[in-house]
Amino acid sequence: MPILTYLDAIRQGIWEEMERDPAVFLLGEDIGVYGGAFKVTAGMLEKFGAERVIDTPISESAIVGAAVGAALMGMRPVAEMQFMDFIACGFDQIANMAAKMRYRWGPAVPLVIRGPAGAGVHGGPFHSQSNEMWFVHTPGLKVTAPATAYDAKGLIKASIRDDNPVIFFEHKFLYRRIKEEVPADDYIVPLGKARVAREGDDIAVITYGAMVWTALEAAETLVKEGISLEVVDLRTLLPYDEDTVLTSARKCSKVILLHEDTRTGGMAGELAALIAEKAFEDLDGPVVRITSPDTPVPFSPPLEEFFLPNAKRLADAARKLAAY
Amino acid sequence: MKSGSATEHRGVTEANGFESDRLAPLEERARGADPSLVKDLLEKMLLIRRFEEKAAELYALGKIGGFCHLYIGQEAVAVGAISALGPDDYIFCSYREHGHALARGMDAGAVMAELAGKATGCSKGKGGSMHLFDTRIGFLGGHAIVGGHLPLAAGTAFAAKYQNQPRVTACFFGDAAVNIGAFHESFNLAQLWNLPVVYVCENNEFGMGTPIEKASSIDPLHERACGYGMAHTAVDGMDVLAVREVVGEAVERARRHNLPTFIEARTYRYMGHSMSDPAHGTYRTRAELDEHRRHDPIKRLTSALESIGALTPEAFEESDAQVRQVVEQAAAFAEESPDPASDDLHSDVYRD
Ligand SMILES: Cc1ncc(C[n+]2csc(CCOP(=O)(O)OP(=O)(O)O)c2C)c(N)n1
Numbered sequence: 001m002p003i004l005t006y007l008d009a010i011r012q013g014i015w016e017e018m019e020r021d022p023a024v025f026l027l028g029e030d031i032g033v034y035g036g037a038f039k040v041t042a043g044m045l046e047k048f049g050a051e052r053v054i055d056t057p058i059s060e061s062a063i064v065g066a067a068v069g070a071a072l073m074g075m076r077p078v079a080e081m082q083f084m085d086f087i088a089c090g091f092d093q094i095a096n097m098a099a100k101m102r103y104r105w106g107p108a109v110p111l112v113i114r115g116p117a118g119a120g121v122h123g124g125p126f127h128s129q130s131n132e133m134w135f136v137h138t139p140g141l142k143v144t145a146p147a148t149a150y151d152a153k154g155l156i157k158a159s160i161r162d163d164n165p166v167i168f169f170e171h172k173f174l175y176r177r178i179k180e181e182v183p184a185d186d187y188i189v190p191l192g193k194a195r196v197a198r199e200g201d202d203i204a205v206i207t208y209g210a211m212v213w214t215a216l217e218a219a220e221t222l223v224k225e226g227i228s229l230e231v232v233d234l235r236t237l238l239p240y241d242e243d244t245v246l247t248s249a250r251k252c253s254k255v256i257l258l259h260e261d262t263r264t265g266g267m268a269g270e271l272a273a274l275i276a277e278k279a280f281e282d283l284d285g286p287v288v289r290i291t292s293p294d295t296p297v298p299f300s301p302p303l304e305e306f307f308l309p310n311a312k313r314l315a316d317a318a319r320k321l322a323a324y
Numbered sequence: 325m326k327s328g329s330a331t332e333h334r335g336v337t338e339a340n341g342f343e344s345d346r347l348a349p350l351e352e353r354a355r356g357a358d359p360s361l362v363k364d365l366l367e368k369m370l371l372i373r374r375f376e377e378k379a380a381e382l383y384a385l386g387k388i389g390g391f392c393h394l395y396i397g398q399e400a401v402a403v404g405a406i407s408a409l410g411p412d413d414y415i416f417c418s419y420r421e422h423g424h425a426l427a428r429g430m431d432a433g434a435v436m437a438e439l440a441g442k443a444t445g446c447s448k449g450k451g452g453s454m455h456l457f458d459t460r461i462g463f464l465g466g467h468a469i470v471g472g473h474l475p476l477a478a479g480t481a482f483a484a485k486y487q488n489q490p491r492v493t494a495c496f497f498g499d500a501a502v503n504i505g506a507f508h509e510s511f512n513l514a515q516l517w518n519l520p521v522v523y524v525c526e527n528n529e530f531g532m533g534t535p536i537e538k539a540s541s542i543d544p545l546h547e548r549a550c551g552y553g554m555a556h557t558a559v560d561g562m563d564v565l566a567v568r569e570v571v572g573e574a575v576e577r578a579r580r581h582n583l584p585t586f587i588e589a590r591t592y593r594y595m596g597h598s599m600s601d602p603a604h605g606t607y608r609t610r611a612e613l614d615e616h617r618r619h620d621p622i623k624r625l626t627s628a629l630e631s632i633g634a635l636t637p638e639a640f641e642e643s644d645a646q647v648r649q650v651v652e653q654a655a656a657f658a659e660e661s662p663d664p665a666s667d668d669l670h671s672d673v674y675r676d
Pocket of ligand 1: 029058060082086418420471497499500528531532593597
């Protein structure tokens, strides 16, 4: 199987969908001639032409809104946000228009909005946010955040084929750091299905995005100390996979919820509530959250390091919880 | 400034070419200008040039990280425009703002330390290159959302007018920012409410790799102001004295009459969009870049001054050596400064 980076896997997924379905087209800032700020769409203009790979002005609201309009006509737009932080400029078109279209009058809105999120590259307060919860709190949208190259390809393809607006969070730190075998053929990873990334017995670590790798790293350390972590990769945040979360929580009886997003109102709070409601009797310890603190993402590399959760912090928390 | 009397009530203008086309040649204007002012403008441009060269060097060495957008080629815009402002006026910028910060007189060490993410940086390392601030001198930032600061500038102008303070707000942004909604909403407000704000678009021909003609339905860009009845003009942004003069008129108009102006300064960026973008290759050729380099704002002023006998090569060298020393000191300060402490992460989220 060919080895692909996370970035190339996304690119391949989009490429295949472009070949498969003429209704799919791309729009965004500098995605054509420039190939995208991170080069996710490199080579697409040459292959598919300027009619399907459209360089836009810096107009996030119009990019998203026009994509919604085109989707209503049966097209399948994939809109790039150069950084997910800038999606704020198109927020009304997503949260009010796209998300509630089906509920208001019934049409399908087969739209993907994708782009890089997350910290770790010293982007500072406007180029590093994990802003997935802006959308997880909006019924009518789907939200996904792959951690692996395999999933990145499978999920982008599933997102493009889905008849609902999907917000696709790519983690910029993973773009070129993750390299793995990715099938060259057509497959999808279904939206709404989590994955057990590592089986274990003592503590279920439920996470997504770049933090999956952090969890795996901590699991590797702890197994030598006799603590066995099960790592659950949510893959999709809305709708999320209740069954897999609850199965792992019940199996391990102890749970750590881990994410790069800030603490208050984060995905961990939602999962903690779910586990409290439906797996309370199975728990042998408090549900623990490991997240970034409630601050903006700082630029300074050492501060950014303090900001981000890491394997050591996770391992420390896991040791404590294991001894509980 | 074109503000025809027929349509004076709305300040509608019909400017076509460069406003500075009506100006005398640079040599003549330089001869008429205050020598110490001209020297100061030249030295400020030089300071920015050398500072940016140093920043590029430190970036290559890994001492500056993240995203870093250099201002080389555009120095005359910030220096000319900011020289026309008073000490109490306000300045807003995009993320390509090292030059404006230095032109406003921000300490080069505090700027370089911010780029390097040090505790002594102007934002204590929390913002970095794109988020420079010094409120003591009315420098209200670095804003890395394209167009995001244009409404803020309308807001400070509104407050100054409301509070009866003679403060003008100058707001700088790139050519690609004219295509985002915030631009349009701000222009309407500024004119509708008669706000003392000067909007300066630095037209360097590209938004990242996208040329204007692929991004804007209208060119010249300053004609965007027509839709709002706002006074507007273009100026040669490689001519520091022309920028100073044209912005100066707009500042006076704002201060005296509470009227906004839109100025399009035609300039060029010599470096890539950011440090990760090569200077030429994908979206522009080396020949294009070289052609623009012939209009280098520093060389232009230098040769004009030399031709009228107002500057000798020795005097230029002396100025250059002086700013290089300032830059070296700034770099040393940044390097020797401590990193922020882990506790600093939590400070400044709220005001107590
Ligand atoms: C709302 C928003 N969209 C996209 C970006 C990414 N971006 C940063 S700079 C830039 C190009 C801006 O070009 P221009 O306004 O001409 O200014 P210049 O970089 O030439 O100074 C883009 C697309 C952003 N920062 N904010």
